[in-house]
Amino acid sequence: MILDYTRCKHASIAELEENSLLVRVAVEDTFYAAEVEMVVGLPALEVTSIKGKVKRAFSDKCQQAVPLLNEVVGMRVGSGIIKAVNDLVGGPSGCPRLADLILEGFNDVILRYTMPPLREIVPLAGQAQLEAYQVYLRKSPRLVGSCIAFAEGSPYREGLEV
Amino acid sequence: MIIDLHVHTKELSPDADRDAEEAIREAKQKGLDGICFTDHNRAWSVGDTEKLSKKWDFVVIGGMEVDTAEGHMLVFGLHEDIKKTMHVSQLRQMVDKVGGVIIFAHPFKSFLMFGMSDISLDVEQASARPALQVVDALEAFSGRAGESENRLAQDVAKKLGMKGTGGSDGHRPGEIGRCVTIFENDIKNEAELIAELKAGRFRADYFVGGRK
Numbered sequence: 530m531i532l533d534y535t536r537c538k539h540a541s542i543a544e545l546e547e548n549s550l551l552v553r554v555a556v557e558d559t560f561y562a563a564e565v566e567m568v569v570g571l572p573a574l575e576v577t578s579i580k581g582k583v584k585r586a587f588s589d590k591c592q593q594a595v596p597l598l599n600e601v602v603g604m605r606v607g608s609g610i611i612k613a614v615n616d617l618v619g620g621p622s623g624c625p626r627l628a629d630l631i632l633e634g635f636n637d638v639i640l641r642y643t644m645p646p647l648r649e650i651v652p653l654a655g656q657a658q659l660e661a662y663q664v665y666l667r668k669s670p671r672l673v674g675s676c677i678a679f680a681e682g683s684p685y686r687e688g689l690e691v
Numbered sequence: 692m693i694i695d696l697h698v699h700t701k702e703l704s705p706d707a708d709r710d711a712e713e714a715i716r717e718a719k720q721k722g723l724d725g726i727c728f729t730d731h732n733r734a735w736s737v738g739d740t741e742k743l744s745k746k747w748d749f750v751v752i753g754g755m756e757v758d759t760a761e762g763h764m765l766v767f768g769l770h771e772d773i774k775k776t777m778h779v780s781q782l783r784q785m786v787d788k789v790g791g792v793i794i795f796a797h798p799f800k801s802f803l804m805f806g807m808s809d810i811s812l813d814v815e816q817a818s819a820r821p822a823l824q825v826v827d828a829l830e831a832f833s834g835r836a837g838e839s840e841n842r843l844a845q846d847v848a849k850k851l852g853m854k855g856t857g858g859s860d861g862h863r864p865g866e867i868g869r870c871v872t873i874f875e876n877d878i879k880n881e882a883e884l885i886a887e888l889k890a891g892r893f894r895a896d897y898f899v900g901g902r903k
Contacts, residue, residue, distance in 0.1 A: 572812045573820060603778070603821060604760045608800065613760050616776035 534559045542637045549577065550641065552634040556626070561586050565598065565630040569638055574606040581627065594624035598631075606635045643672075659684060692874045693898065694725040694750065694884075695867055697765060697796065697830065697858025703730035707862045714867055715747045721868040721898070725750030725878060727858070729765050729796075732757055732773040737881065752881050756796055757782055761822035765794040765830065765858070767885050779822045792888045794856050795826045797833040798847070799840040814846045823851060828888065831855025832895040834869030841870075856888075857895030871898040 536558035543551045548571045555564035565581035579598045583591045600617035604610060611632060619628030646669075650661040662685040666672060672679050679685055698714055699707040709717075711728060718726045728735050728751070735753030744751040754767040759779045766782070768791020779793070786793050799817065823829065831845040832855065848855040857870035875892040878884050887893060 573816055575820070600760065600778070605762065605820075607762075609758060609763065612758060613776045616758075617760060620775065 538633075540633055540637050542641050548572075550638060552637055554630045554634045554637070556630060557584075561591075561626065563591065563626060563630060565627065565634060567601070567631070567634055569606060574638065576601050576604050576606075578602065579631075581630070583624070583627070586626075591624035591626055594618065594622070594627055597623050598627065601631055606638045610635055643669075663688065692724045692750075692877050693722070693871050694727060694752075694874060694878065695723055695859050695861070695870070695898075696727045696754070696794070696856050696872050697729050697756070697833070697860045697870075698726055698867060699730055699756075699860070699862045700728050703728070703733035703735065704862065706731070709862070709864045711743060711751075712747070713864060714861070715743060715749055715751060717864065717867045719747070719749055723868050723871065723898075725752065726867070727752045727754045727767070727884070729754040729756045729858070731755075734770050734772055737770065740881075750878060750880075752878075752884050759822075761820075762798060763796040764826065765796045765856075767792050767794075767881060767888065779825055783825045790885070792827045792885050793825070794888075795823060795829040796858075797836045797840070797844075797860060798823070798829050799843045800833060800836040812843070814843065814850055817843055817847045818850045823847070823853075826853075828854045828856050828891075830858055830895075832857030832870035832897060834859035834861060834866060836860075854888075854891045854893065855895050856893070857898075868898045871896060 538556045540554045545551050550569045550571065552569060553566045562584040567579040568577050570577045579601050581595060581598050583595060586592060597618045601614065604613060614628050614631050618631060619625040646665055650658060650665060653661050666679060666685055674680060695718060700711040700714060701707045701709055702711055715726060732755065734755050740751045740753040754765055755769060757764045757766050757773050758776045759782055760776060761779045764779060764782060766786055768789045769786055783793060829844055829848050831848050832841055845855055856872045859866050859869040861867045872893050872895050874887050876887055878887055
């Protein structure tokens with residue numbers, strides 16, 4: 530038996546002129562192909578529109594779940610989104626794969642605002658870098674414990690009340 | 692009358708680390724006059740809260756913290772568990788049928804999650820959130836939101852002419868009463884709480900220990 534399986538996932542984020550982000554996520558593998566495109570308003574980070582399609586799947590279930598994408602409109606990229614998206618789009622009458630694409634898109638939005646300040650800190654050295662990380666963590670507490678650098682015992686967390 | 696409107700218990704919230712009676716004991720020790728159990732999507736029965744109230748000679752009222760697509764909502768008056776995430780507009784319909792109230796819990800918690808980045812939300816923009824238009828009040832003092840997030844909630848409440856409540860969102864021992872709602876009149880049960888919330892006869896503040 531020869532097994533042949535390929536999978537390609539693509540995510541992109543672009544800033545639109547009207548103070549919003551265009552987020553596109555697409556996945557294509559041997560059995561399944563789908564894409565989701567949504568607009569996230571700034572600075573509220575609320576989804577203002579969404580569309581998507583399922584090009585290929587084992588069953589009709591995901592195709593039928595496409596209208597559920599509209600449930601995401603009004604949702605804010607922030608705490609609680611994983612449960613909300615999985616409940617509303619990926620639930621028993623929905624499509625978990627479409628829910629995954631939406632969450633991937635939300636993750637892109639978060640990364641869009643995570644990377645730039647980190648890029649400014651990385652070139653610093655010694656005490657200056659340590660202090661810059663401490664300030665960054667204080668202002669972005671969601672990152673505490675998110676990776677080994679920000680884990681308990683890390684010098685970056687010194688003086689930080691969690 | 693000082694009440695913590697937002698408390699979780701081990702009985703109904705999987706992420707809580709303290710049971711109802713411990714919470715009552717702590718609330719009494721800290722000088723509160725009452726406590727509301729608002730567990731995640733699970734409702735306390737009136738009978739159970741009344742029993743606790745009697746046993747501890749303390750005001751204990753059951754509510755719920757409901758997950759919606761737009762955020763977490765504190766609800767009083769609804770006595771059925773919520774099994775699925777819904778939109779706040781759907782929750783509004785359910786709550787209206789029973790004459791209850793909805794309070795937008797920690798409306799801007801984690802809103803400032805991007806820290807040093809170039810994203811910031813001003814009062815004008817924050818006030819435009821559609822979900823704020825369908826709730827009765829918002830939690831302007833939350834024990835689990837940052838100071839700046841609470842300040843934004845207070846400013847938004849002021850701008851929208853809404854009342855702001857206070858609650859600890861306490862899940863663990865020691866967290867009760869960090870934020871409270873101070874009512875003008877005495878409250879003994881859920882019906883009176885709902886009436887006072889609807890009438891707006893209250894204010895909120897930080898508390899943490901001493902009586903204000």
